[in-house]
Amino acid sequence: MGITFTIIAGLTIAAAVAAMTLRNLIHCALAVAVTFAGLAAAYLQLDAQFVGFAQILVYIGAVSILIVFAVLLTRGGEPSQEKVFSAASVTGIGVTLAVLGVLTWAITKSAVIQRDLPPQPEATVKQIGDALMTKYVLPLEVIGLLLTAALIGAVIIAMRDDVAADVRRRNKNSPGASVAENPPPHVGGYNN
Amino acid sequence: MLGEGIIKGMAETARNFLGSYVSDERLTTVQYPEERSPQIENARQFPFLVFDGNDPMAGLRCVACQICEKECPPKCIYIVKSKDKKPDYKGQLQLYPATFDIDLSVCMSCQICVEVCPFESIKMDTEYELSTADRFGGLLVNKHRLAKSNDHYRKIHPKDAADSDAALAMEVAKTQAKARAAAEAEAKAAAEAKAKTTAAQPAPQSP
């Protein structure tokens, strides 16, 4: 086990622990971004370039930003004085330790870990693209559908109630007209 | 069509860009320390104190009435009255400011001190190169630095200075006329008193 892996693993676990224990939610979000970066580095170490970069692009570029926005929208940015851990924390810790114990036991007892590192496999972007378009084309389409549904669903769930009612009323009155096309009139008669 | 305005704007700026190299008349700025653009007629920066004659301290018009100190909105003027008196331009004995400080870092150039001064003694200067390395002391100006001659005022604001001179001259003339009238009245009274003593009869009240 190389020194690079040790550093990456240490950083990742430390950041994960920080993300789960810090009081300030923004600090948690930034720490979890470090965890994601550490995981991307681990993927790169495992010669999975495409997945590593996709991990950075999606998790650091999008999910972390989303979390940060959610924290700010729910006013979690200010440090609160109330308790960090919930009432059931003792049970939670117990369950966690049990899971960790079982996992560690399974890993150390397994015969798979005796395997040595095979030669570097070929996983070029071209191969991945070909596989996505042939063998895995159905899952790809399903993922596309899922993402579209999630996009629309997230917009509708997060839409304010009054805006939603507004849209409904407008649609009843004039079909096809939406909020964005009819902004409220400005005082200054200023057209953009 | 969408984007048409952008093309037009880009052409306009390109014309400016190239034109500024071709004709110097397009360039609107001046190269400051070497060239200066002339100041406008009513330019004003910070106040100064006007004095008459050659001696700044003796000719100071200010009589330490403290009206400007009270009226100053940011309270940047500080005046201490003198213990003794000195004659002013009319020859009357008046107080004078023992201390007259203006903090230019506080002053906002509103000109209210000039408006309220009944003695035409504080005016606005056009001097603007006042930057100094001393952050606190350098901009606290005392009466020695504030005092500037009436000639200076005539130079920077000729029209206002003429008005102010006329007003002062009128004041002087009024004072002199009054003095003359008083002197005449006194002379008349003296003459009447003499006549009374000689004629021994009551004289009418002098106006």
Added chain:
Amino acid sequence: MTPLAGYLILSAFLFAIGLAGALTRRNAIIVLIGIELMLNAANLNFIAFWRFGEHPEALTGIMFVIFSIGVAAAEAAVGLALIIAIYRHYKTTNLDEVDSMKG
């Protein structure tokens, strides 16, 4: 210890940390972060087994992780939208206080 065990142990620890956070923290956003961590731990397992497996040319591990990242992104978007909706309704993101279904 072989490298594979190192990656598996790292993954197990991440999973446990995520689980602990999801079970013990009171804030809904942190719970969501914990779930994301668990998903990521599983992804690391996929990549590690793909790299050390017998048929890396099959790309199954990589494909699984790519789809998993897609699902996780959708999950985060919907989850955070739900949290915002809950916040708007209850004025809190504290899960202990969002208990109107409690019998």
Added chain:
Amino acid sequence: MINGLDQIFVTLKYWLVGQLANVLPASLLPLVSVLLSLVPILVVFPALFAITTVLERKGLGRIQNRYGPNRVGPFGFLQFAADGIKAIIKEDVVPRAADKVIHFLAPVVLVVPAFLVYSVLPVGRNMVAMDIDAGLLFFFAVGAASELAVFMAGWSSRNKYSLLGAMRAVAQMVSYEIPLILSTVTVVMIVGSLSTVDIVAKQSGYHAIGLPNWFVFTPWGFAGFILFLISANAEANRSPFDMPEGESEIIAGYFIEYSGFKFALFFLAEYLGLFAVSGLAITLFLGGWHAPLAALEFIPSWVWFFAKLLGLIGLFIWTRGTLPRLRVDQLMNFAWKFMLPMALINLLAAACWHLIGAGATRWIVCTLLVVGFYVLLGRGLMAGKKLAKRVYRYAN
């Protein structure tokens, strides 16, 4: 001789590595090789930043009929040195309420990705620091990290303006990343590779009429180039998309509470980002380091790259001098109602181009698709708007 000049830096590097091989142990040689590839990046692009600041100020000055900086050095070209010295010797102020660690980390996290992205840009023949299979993905993945840095800077300052600026910047960068990547995907579709070197190699050669084989000279390539430039302008937070900084409303946005050298780092990162996206635009659409005419190929390839880079920088400066700042709602409307549909249609056009095969048909089909949709979209967006001079109802 021609080839020697073209490859002079590559030869120099191998010669240096060869010389060092006699001195250093063999295990250090890969490290030395990497360092020799990175040091030029760390020197050349900050130097370009220094030159660009002066050029930008002079250019903007001329656009506004002024001289611009003309005091320090000949024609003011040493102004950057004066600015740099000033930035270094200034006091470094950290707000008392600030989150000290994050406040310190933000400029570092911003500058490191800004430098990292250059490692996949081919600046000349055989001159790329890192030819990786997923080069474009690397570029965008690393670039995405800067959003988090911007947020860190804005949030840790504990200033409402900086937080507002950071939120605006992040929202803007996320929105414009979509058309940016979609306009890149067209090129990826045609080339069939994410490697920047392959993309440049595909654009070698010349048309029959003498035009180079660049992607910008195709209907989808031209539309993609324009879309890419607009999105790049927004990604780099430059005028007219500079609401995150908006001096008149939120003073300086997310770096309001930074001073001295940290402020200079923000400035550097902003310009490095601009050069990087310009370099990517050159790589994707303007033929990378290829000469525009066959007769001009004797000029070294890296000269061509930097000439094109300077040209694009000039274009950005010109736009900055021309267009006023947008409003936030205008910016978002533009991103989602114009850029995104246009990029999607462009993707369709590129697919048609790929499927129809060489000939006049694909030119006609692609041009009609792109231009027709552009006109329709423009009409649709302008339909409800009565464009007129601004009136002040109450003031009059």
